[in-house]
Amino acid sequence: MKQFYAVLLFFFISICQGQIVDIPNENLKWNLLNHAPVIDLNYDGEIQLSEAQAATTLKLSNNFVEDYTSLSAFSNVTWLEIYGSYLTGMDFSIFPMLSHLDCHDNDLTSLDLSALANLTWLDCSRNALTSLDVSANSQLLILNCSTNAIDNLDVSMLFSLSTLKAYQNGMTTLIANGLTHLESVECFENDLSSLDLTGAQDLNYLDCGYNLLTSLTIQNPASLSVLKCPHNQLNSFDAAPFTSLTLLSCPSNGLTSVNVLGLTNLQTLAIGGNNLGTVDLSTLSNLIYLNVYDAQLTSLDLSNLVNLQTLMCSVNPLGSLNFSNCTQLKDINCFSNQLTQLDVSALPLLESLSCGDNQLITLHLNNNPLLYSLNCWGNQLTSLDLSANPYIRSADCSANLFETLDFSYTTTALGGSSSFKFSDNPNLEFVNLKNGLYSPFVNIANLNCPNLAYVCASEQNLGTLQSQFSAVPNVMVGTYCSFAPGGLYNTIQGTVHVDLAQDGCSETDPVFADLKLTITDGTNNGAYFTNADGTYTFNTGAGSFTVAPVLENNYFTFSGDQTVVFPAADSSTQNRNFCLSPNGIHYDPEITITPIDAARPGFDATYLITYKNIGNQTMSGSVSFTYDDSVLDLVSADISPDSQSTGMLSWNYANLAPFESRDIYVKLNVNSPVEIPAVNNDDLLNFTASISVAAGDAETPENNVFQFPQTVVGSYDPNDKTCVEGSLISQQMVGDYLHYVIRFQNSGTFYAQNVVVRDVIDATKYDISTLRPIAASHTHETRITDNVVEFIFENIMLPAEQDDEPGSHGFVSFKIKTKPNLVIGNSVSNSADIFFDYNFPIVTEPAVTTVSNLGVSDHVDASVSIFPNPVKNKVTVTADSAITSLELYDVQGRLIGISIASGTEAQMDLSTQAQGVYFLKVKTDKGSSTQKIIRQ
Structure with missing residues (x-):
């Protein structure tokens, strides 16, 4: 018989262990099979009854399952999380062993807890409950029923309760007296007119703000460390018994007085929005945060608040504030006081x-x-x-x-x-x-x-x-x-010296002024021209940069570290000096004419002659300037000429060092329309400047003669840009330098501290890399960024026209090569923006120069040869075929001489022509050839 019962018992147990829990909802079943901790212990894809009964924890939140009746098999669960699932109702009695229930963020309208006698932790916040009966849950330690619609709540039977959260309910009654273990209460944003917490001897935290309370009854105020009671109807508050308070917040009540003396532990005090008039803070040496916003304070003594970090005292009638002892202050808001x-x-x-x-x-x-x-x-x-x-x-x-x-x-x-x-x-x-x-x-x-x-x-x-x-x-x-x-930016700076003695650069060696240095980080490019003392400066951010001198010719080599690396933009400075050494022996002077004024009938005009040594040897020689004496009268020259004849001035120069530049100003008076010969608008005045070298022939003779045809005008804009070569250039001049002068005048009523001339160069028609400054009226800096050149006259202090008309003018001149692919009919057009201090820029009229033809030719005869060039008297021309004529043109493209020829060799006498640049067009039986020649 005993053996029979044993077999029967074994059979019964086997049936129970093998029974599968029916879970019709696939979503719920999936969550149970993938639950952590694991419920499906044998991993067979089913939940056996024995597995369900072995589970003590269920975490089924955010599953959106409406029917949980199949969970009745989980009768031994003590921990249940089922929040965020839009539950409208659920029978929790199927979990009689439950001690922890989290069902917040659902749509529960009722909650029956009568069968959960073991419950110690309950969160049913953010539902739609209108009532909550916890009379059967005397073991509760934590209760959170906030953000519902519970009108009345009685928790007085929860003798073990330590934490109560019942805020945002619209609650009118809260019975919570006699709870000796209560430590924390949050019941803010309700409609409570009274709050009785007698018996809560260990209460540590209370937030009862945004109610209708007129008084507070705390049995043991000394135990409270945090008290928040803002937006109630308290008339006065004596906080002195609350000796353990670290935070007191009771703004926006009807308080006319508040006593906080003796609260040495207080770190945060917010009592704004009351009608206090004054408050004594003298004992609050540990206070860190103080908010007395709109407290009607007429005075505020902060002298003992040595640890204060934040002060909010806006909207008061305070006439003064003394922060001398509040050295820890970080935030001050004293808006709207007096x-x-x-x-x-x-x-x-x-x-x-x-x-x-x-x-x-x-x-x-x-x-x-x-x-x-x-x-x-x-x-x-x-x-x-x-x-x-x-x-x-x-x-x-x-x-x-x-x-x-x-x-x-x-x-x-x-x-x-x-x-x-x-x-x-x-x-x-x-x-x-x-x-x-x-x-x-x-x-x-x-x-x-x-x-x-x-x-x-x-x-x-x-x-x-x-x-x-x-x-x-x-x-x-x-x-x-x-x-x-x-x-924040970094600086690269240095000085460029010239080692003429070739014994190594030192501080005593001469410097290189107006030398172009380029800078690049591999993407962005810029340039700077050295100052008169040979110094340069680049401002950069973080990155790796390459700085290098760029020479106009190959007469020098340079040495010096070109690489600069800045890990960050932090006001760092690195010095990069460069040393230039002569490369061979080269004599190469350069001369230009810059019209300082427009030529007007009957008025004086000033011309600047600039000559410069762009070679690598010290030079001596002479400079000459010719003009049409019949229509121009010499007024003055700032340097007296060494010799003078009709229409010609000459100066000797000596010891012109490499890169040295010198200036001569000549003032001429233009004939008026009533003089003989008369000068009228649109007449052309021709000027020529030349330079010679006593030591020998110059390296590039075309630099030694400069011709300037100037058109006479009746009136002019003192802020203008002019191409010195004029409005027309020949095809043969394409790819050569054009010379520009930008003039400006301060026509305002006060001196201009700074003037900037900004010129955007058309990179499709000009070679920006060839731009070189020539002369300027005042000390300035020249810098180039991509295709923008800026001439910066910092602290120029340019007088106003009304105060000093002659001194109100300034200018800058430069040269730049055109692109070599321009063809006849193409024009180069350029204007400049002139900035006087903070005014809108004055935009000059464009200086337009067009490539013109010296005549029609049907074939270029490449056999034509012209020599000597430069020439002083006669020029000889040879060709393989018969020469039919020689035509001489000036730089304006005007025919000024013609000679009929025959045979394969011919000559033309240029001795009667002024020094300068000309174009000789040679016609042969097989075509023609036009070449530039220089008359010395």
Whole structure:
């Protein structure tokens, strides 16, 4: 018999173990089979009854399953998570052993907990419950029923409860007395008019804000460390018994007094939005955060708050604030008071300052290097120095009396974009946003700055800011408020010396002025021309750069380290000096004429003769200048000529060092229309300058003669650009240098501190790499970025026309080669922008020069040879075929001489022609050939 019962028992157990739980919902079944911790212990893809009964934890959140009845087999579960599943109802009695239930974020309208006697932890927050009965759950330790619609809640029977969260219910009654283990209560945002927490001797945390409480009854206030009771109806509050408080927040009540004396542990105090008038903070030496916003305070003594880091005291009638002992302050908001002065010099840790809507007339921030946010809106400030505040990324300086605002010192980004506001400043004329950071946000809506004339921008932000201010009339956006990049940058600098003695460069060797140096990082290219003292400067960001001298010829070699590496943009400086050594022996002078004035009938005109040694040997010789004496009278020359004849002036020169340049100014008077011979508008005046070398023949004779045909005008724009070669050049001059002069005059009413001439070169028609400066009226810098050349006259102090008419003028001249692929009929056109300080640029009329033909030819005879060239008297021409004629043209393409010839050799006498450049067109039986010749 015993054996029979044993077999029967074994059979029964086997049936139970093999029974499979029916789970019709596929989603639920999948979650159970993939549950952690594992429920499907034998991994057979089914849940046996024994496996269900062995499970103690179910985590089925966010499954969106409507029917959970098949979970009744999990009768031994003690931990259940089923939140975020849109449950509207569920029978939890199937889990009689449950101690932990988390069903928050569902749509439960009711919750029956009567069968869950073992429940210790319950979160049913964020549902649609209108009531909650926990009378059968006396073991509860944690209860969270917040964000429901529970009107009345009685938890007085939960004697073990330590944490209660019942906020955001609209609750009118909460019975929670007698709970001796209660430590934390959050019942804010309800409609409670009373709160009885007697018996809660260990209460540590209470948040009962946003109710209708008129009083608080706490049995053991000394145990409370956090008390939040904002937005109630308390009239007075004595916090002195709450000796353990670290945080007290009771703003926006009806408080007329608050006593916080003796709260030595208090670190956070918020009592704004009351009608206090005054408050004694003298014992709060550990206070870190203080908010007395809109507390009707007439005075505020902060002298003992030595650890204070944040002060919010806006919207009070405070007339003064003393921060001298609050050296730890980081954030101050004293907006909308009656402050006439604010001293923050003792606050080196200050990061944020909002002091708008006061009556401040000065604000000094030179001792606040960490400041990143500033709001000084609505004061009477006339100046603001931010030079010691590199971290500022947000500033509102609106509604003040500023004339200038300079944000260029805010050079260190802390992440995010920068934002600047300066509207409603009636006196504001200038804003500097050139800080080197990308894309600052500028609020120009309702700008109301009627006198704003100039906004300075970093180069990378110029287009963005020009677009932003395009709708604001009379506001110029540019980069020329300074001539270095904004923000943090690095500097490459050096000096170029010439080792004429070939014994190694030293500081005593001569320097190379106007030498072109290029810089590239592999993508971006630039150039700078050395100053008169041989120095140069490049400003860069981080990266690897190559710097190298670029010579106009091969007369020198150079040595020096060309590579510069900057790991970061951090105001670093690296020096790169270069040494140039002669390469062979080369005599090569160059001479040019620059018209300083337009030629007008009856008026004086000044001409600048510039001669330069572009060879590598010291030279001596003579310079001559010829002009038509019949229509031009010599007025003066700043250097007396060594010899003079009709229409010719000559000067001797000596010891002209390599790269040295010298100038001679000659003033001539142009005949008027009533003189004989008369000079009228559109007449042509011809000038020639030449230079000779006493030591021997010059290397490139075409540099030794310069011809200038000048058209007479009746009136002219003092800000203009002129091509010295004129409006026409021959095909043979394509690929050679064209010479330009840009003239400017300060016609304003005050001196111009800075003048910038900006010229955008058409890279399709000019070779930007060949640009070389020639002369200028004042000391300046020349720099090139891509195809833009800038002549920067910093601190020129150019007088106004009304104060000094002769001194109000200036000029700069340069030469540049055209591209060699220009053909007859092509034109090169170029204008310049002239910036006087912060005014809109004056844009010159384009200087247009067209490639013209010296005559029609049907075939080029390549056999033609011309010699000597340069020539002093007769030039000889040979060809393989019979020569029929020789035609001589000036640089304007005008026919000035013709000679009929025959045979394969012919001559033309040029002895009666002025020194200069000409074109000789040779016609033969087989075609023609036009070549440039130089008359010495």
